[in-house]
Structure formats: C-alpha cells, structure tokens
Amino acid sequence: MNIVSTTREIKKMIKDYKKQGKTIGFVPTMGFLHEGHLTLVSKSGSDCDITIMSIFVNPLQFGPGEDYDRYPRDIERDIELAEKAGVDVLFTPDVNELYPAEPSVSVKAVERTDVLCGASRPGHFDGVVTVLSILFNIIDPDKSYFGQKDAQQVAVVKGLAGSLHFPTEIISVETIREQDGLAKSSRNVYLSDQERTEAPVIYQALKTASEIYMTDGSNAAIEHFKHELSTVSGDIDYIEILTYPELQVPSESDTRLIIAAAVRFERARLIDNIIFTTEEETACSDQ
Amino acid sequence: MNIVSTTREIKKMIKDYKKQGKTIGFVPTMGFLHEGHLTLVSKSGSDCDITIMSIFVNPLQFGPGEDYDRYPRDIERDIELAEKAGVDVLFTPDVNELYPAEPSVSVKAVERTDVLCGASRPGHFDGVVTVLSILFNIIDPDKSYFGQKDAQQVAVVKGLAGSLHFPTEIISVETIREQDGLAKSSRNVYLSDQERTEAPVIYQALKTASEIYMTDGSNAAIEHFKHELSTVSGDIDYIEILTYPELQVPSESDTRLIIAAAVRFERARLIDNIIFTTEEETACSDQ
Numbered sequence: 001m002n003i004v005s006t007t008r009e010i011k012k013m014i015k016d017y018k019k020q021g022k023t024i025g026f027v028p029t030m031g032f033l034h035e036g037h038l039t040l041v042s043k044s045g046s047d048c049d050i051t052i053m054s055i056f057v058n059p060l061q062f063g064p065g066e067d068y069d070r071y072p073r074d075i076e077r078d079i080e081l082a083e084k085a086g087v088d089v090l091f092t093p094d095v096n097e098l099y100p101a102e103p104s105v106s107v108k109a110v111e112r113t114d115v116l117c118g119a120s121r122p123g124h125f126d127g128v129v130t131v132l133s134i135l136f137n138i139i140d141p142d143k144s145y146f147g148q149k150d151a152q153q154v155a156v157v158k159g160l161a162g163s164l165h166f167p168t169e170i171i172s173v174e175t176i177r178e179q180d181g182l183a184k185s186s187r188n189v190y191l192s193d194q195e196r197t198e199a200p201v202i203y204q205a206l207k208t209a210s211e212i213y214m215t216d217g218s219n220a221a222i223e224h225f226k227h228e229l230s231t232v233s234g235d236i237d238y239i240e241i242l243t244y245p246e247l248q249v250p251s252e253s254d255t256r257l258i259i260a261a262a263v264r265f266e267r268a269r270l271i272d273n274i275i276f277t278t279e280e281e282t283a284c285s286d287q
Numbered sequence: 288m289n290i291v292s293t294t295r296e297i298k299k300m301i302k303d304y305k306k307q308g309k310t311i312g313f314v315p316t317m318g319f320l321h322e323g324h325l326t327l328v329s330k331s332g333s334d335c336d337i338t339i340m341s342i343f344v345n346p347l348q349f350g351p352g353e354d355y356d357r358y359p360r361d362i363e364r365d366i367e368l369a370e371k372a373g374v375d376v377l378f379t380p381d382v383n384e385l386y387p388a389e390p391s392v393s394v395k396a397v398e399r400t401d402v403l404c405g406a407s408r409p410g411h412f413d414g415v416v417t418v419l420s421i422l423f424n425i426i427d428p429d430k431s432y433f434g435q436k437d438a439q440q441v442a443v444v445k446g447l448a449g450s451l452h453f454p455t456e457i458i459s460v461e462t463i464r465e466q467d468g469l470a471k472s473s474r475n476v477y478l479s480d481q482e483r484t485e486a487p488v489i490y491q492a493l494k495t496a497s498e499i500y501m502t503d504g505s506n507a508a509i510e511h512f513k514h515e516l517s518t519v520s521g522d523i524d525y526i527e528i529l530t531y532p533e534l535q536v537p538s539e540s541d542t543r544l545i546i547a548a549a550v551r552f553e554r555a556r557l558i559d560n561i562i563f564t565t566e567e568e569t570a571c572s573d574q
Contacts, residue, residue, distance in 0.1 A: 104396065107393075138454075167424055
C-alpha cells in the first residue's frame with residue numbers, strides 16, 4: 001500500500017493508473033476505521049482496479065462546539081487496517097494541503113439539508129460537499145463509496161454529483177452492524193458501558209417503527225420509537241420519516257422512505273436509519 | 288468541426304481523445320462570437336491538441352431585469368466563425384442538459400465579488416462559478432481560456448479552480464480591441480452610432496488614469512477618469528483601482544493593480560480594464 005500526503009504525489013500516481021487504463025474506486029473517510037469503512041473498501045476492490053482511501057478530518061464540516069478536536073484519530077491502526085483490507089493508495093493530506101488558502105469559493109448544499117442531521121448542524125453539509133468536490137477533483141474516481149448509515153450524506157452527495165456533473169458514480173453500501181444491531185461508528189468508543197448496552201435499542205425501535213408505519217402511519221410509528229427510547233439514558237435528537245433520497249415529508253403516493261434517528265448520549269451522538277418501501281419492490285434504485 | 292449538444296455525446300468524444308493521449312483546451316463562451324473569442328481559440332490551438340468551445344447563455348448568471356432574454360444570439364454565424372477559427376468540437380447544450388433538475392447544491396463565489404461588476408450584480412459570479420464547475424466536470428480540460436477584458440471573472444475563476452482544486456489551468460488572454468481602442472464585446476452591437484464614437488474614451492481614460500496613479504495616486508487618477516467620461520452620454524457605473532487578482536483596496540506595498548470601469552450606455556453596459564504594475568517588472572504571474 002502506498003501512503004501519500006501531497007496532492008502533487010497522488011495526482012502523479014493517478015495519472016499513471018489512468019494511462020494504464022485502470023479504474024479507480026474512492027473511499028473518503030475521516031479515519032478511525034471500523035468494519036463499515038472496510039466493507040466500502042471491499043466493495044470498491046470488487047468493482048475497480050485500484051482503491052484509494054482518503055483519511056482527512058475535515059474542519060469545515062464541524063460546527064463551533066462540535067467534536068473536531070476530540071474526533072477520534074489513530075493513524076497507525078488505520079494504516080494497518082487499510083492495508084489488510086486491500087487499499088492500494090492511502091491519501092492522508094493535512095489541512096493546508098486541501099485548503100492552502102482561505103477558499104474564495106465554496107460549495108453549498110441547498111436541498112436535502114434542513115431535516116435530520118442538517119437541521120441541528122447548520123453548515124455541516126456545506127463542509128461535506130466542499131471537501132468532496134476537492135477530493136473528487138484531485139482523485140477523479142470512477143466510483144465513490146459511502147455508507148448508508150449516513151443516509152442524508154448519501155442523499156446530499158448524490159445531489160452534489162448530479163447537480164455539478166461530477167464524473168463519478170456514487171455508490172451507497174449497506175450499514176454494517178454489531179451482532180446486537182448497533183450500527184458501527186467511529187463514535188461508538190465514546191459510549192459508557194451502560195450506554196453501550198442501551199444503544200442497540202435505536203435500531204430495534206427503528207425496525208419496529210417502520211413496520212408500524214405500514215399499518216398505522218407516521219404518528220404511531222414515531223410514538224412507538226419515542227416510547228422505546230424512553231428507557232435509555234440518551235436523548236432523542238430527531239426521529240423522522242421522509243422520502244428517500246429527496247428527504248421530503250411523504251405523501252401517500254411516495255413508496256420509498258427513510259426512518260432515521262439521532263440519539264445524544266453523554267459523549268456521543270449516534271445516528272441510524274432504515275430505508276424501506278411501502279409497496280412490494282424487489283429492486284431499489286436511489287439515484 | 289463536430290457540433291454536439293448532449294453531455295453524453297461530448298463525454299464519449301472526450302474519453303476517446305484522452306485515450307489517444309490528446310490534450311484539451313477549453314473556451315467557454317455565451318456565443319455571438321467576436322475576435323476576442325477567436326483569439327482564445329487560436330491560443331488554445333497553439334497550446335493543445337484539441338480545442339473545445341462551448342456556447343451556452345447561462346441563465347444563472349443573469350439577475351432579474353438583466354439582459355438574459357435579449358442577450359444577442361446568432362448560432363449560424365457562430366458555427367461558421369468557430370469552424371474557421373479552428374474549433375474541433377463545438378458544445379451547444381440547452382438549459383435542460385446542464386441543469387436537468389433544480390440543483391441541490393450550488394457553488395458560491397465568496398471572495399473577489401463585492402467590488403467592480405460583482406457589487407451591482409449580486410449572484411452573478413455564483414452563476415458563473417456554478418456553470419463553470421459543471422462544464423469543467425463534463426469537459427475535463429487541461430487548459431481553459433478566458434479574456435482579460437472580464438478581469439474580475441478571471442480572478443474569480445482562478446479562485447474557483449484553486450479553491451476546489453479543479454485540474455485545469457486557467458489562462459487569461461489579453462483584451463482584443465477595435466482600432467480605436469474599444470474592447471471587443473458581444474454587447475457593442477447595442478451601441479448607437481453616437482455612443483460608438485464615444486465609447487473608445489473609456490480605454491483612453493483608463494490608460495491615462497493608470498499613468499496618473501503612478502505619480503499622483505488613486506484619487507487623482509479616478510478624478511481624471513470621471514472628468515474624461517463627463518463628455519460622453521454614458522454613465523459611469525464604477526471606476527476602481529484594486530490589487531489584482533485579489534481585488535482588495537491597495538496599500539503602498541501592493542505592486543500589481545487593476546484599474547477597471549463599467550459605463551452604462553442606453554442599451555449596453557460596457558466594461559474595460561488595464562492591469563498594471565507600479566514597479567518595474569518584466570514578467571507577470573497572476574496565479
């Protein structure tokens with residue numbers, strides 16, 4: 001595995017790959033890798049000739065008072081995991097490499113952002129689409145891989161690639177879970193033992209609520225979720241049922257929906273979601 | 288010359304060029320071509336293997352009440368001129384091709400925009416950087432050519448390419464002028480005969496003012512310009528002396544400056560500028 005930290009180096013490397021006709025899969029991450037990330041690598045490895053992973057904790061997508069400084073980092077462990085998973089090139093730029101000067105333009109996410117996580121994290125998705133525009137321009141990947149756990153991010157990134165015609169296919173990969181159903185997340189390390197035993201309730205309650213939605217509608221589903229979560233020490237940040245990937249309040253004719261929640265524990269805010277269809281469908285496309 | 292109007296077609300064509308190792312020069316225009324545009328084509332032709340010109344009157348960069356509807360168009364004549372000038376591929380997408388849906392992200396020019404043309408055209412440069420992001424993503428040019436007449440546009444576009452790391456070199460080409468000094472512009476056709484005889488005063492006054500700046504400073508230079516223009520029927524929209532390409536108010540240590548003006552005639556608003564250095568310099572780089 002090659003480890004490069006400058007855009008100059010990685011662009012040279014990519015130019016060579018392209019000359020050889022190789023296809024490039026890209027897995028952007030903020031590091032502190034877990035099985036979810038490694039599944040993205042494995043998917044990229046089966047689709048593309050070369051897999052490039054970036055590790056960059058992007059200051060632009062953290063608001064004031066959010067956890068930029070204490071976001072977990074462990075580059076030595078990440079290098080080991082990335083290499084084992086089959087990453088060909090690990091791109092680890094520092095902040096000055098991607099933002100060498102105060103940016104004179106920025107990318108704004110103007111749709112799909114005023115609900116779910118976007119509602120309580122103003123500017124967060126602007127930071128996401130700005131850094132991804134930069135990374136797409138540097139790496140020029142054929143395909144880019146994102147975890148479906150960050151469902152709103154996937155929706156926003158599909159909007160980015162579509163609206164600005166970025167020549168990369170956005171591929172979302174199913175959420176990887178612990179045996180008890182808890183979605184894997186870099187932030188899970190901040191749960192206390194007690195919180196860790198409670199946290200799987202989030203996914204269980206989402207599952208039951210999505211079933212209740214089918215028979216009894218939105219209010220009943222949401223009430224059920226709130227009731228289930230009343231037994232845990234975390235506070236519900238949001239619980240919403242929306243169309244996917246448009247993230248609009250659903251009408252009766254909408255069949256592809258997301259139920260998504262965020263729960264705030266003492267040192268970690270966890271998110272999870274289920275995408276489901278209200279009609280019998282065998283295949284899903286969320287492009 | 289190939290004429291294509293769909294992104295699908297042009298992307299296929301460009302893929303083939305890249306496979307053959309050909310370099311691509313890009314000349315984005317809004318059509319109604321004049322010698323200025325053709326000079327960009329000629330520069331691209333001498334730098335690159337393939338020259339692609341786009342003709343697209345971008346609704347996003349016109350404000351309410353601006354001249355989007357009556358912006359001059361003559362595609363038959365443009366095709367003839369582009370072919371003669373040596374364009375290899377003419378890209379003529381319609382609005383739905385570049386903006387197939389309401390965009391869910393947009394690009395904002397946050398610096399270099401609150402002066403000169405930007406001050407009286409809020410949102411104009413957001414439209415420019417959004418459409419250029421789309422065109423850069425579709426065409427993936429090695430070099431992109433812009434006329435120095437639109438000096439603020441050049442500054443903003445250099446900011447765009449730099450901030451978002453677009454892999455295209457932004458090349459600015461000197462303003463092409465009529466024999467009497469008037470900068471060539473698609474909008475010159477809207478000048479009355481009387482206005483056409485007056486309009487060259489703009490460039491003459493900018494030249495003299497830039498010389499006066501050297502000896503007597505900013506106020507004297509601007510007063511001179513205003514005095515010279517008092518004889519013409521058009522009204523001064525702005526006259527400013529700024530650093531280039533940062534477009535800040537200059538301090539004594541700044542040596543690379545722009546003097547730029549806009550003058551509003553009855554049916555046409557004309558702009559012009561001179562970039563000059565206050566110290567003896569032999570070479571200029573405005574990257």
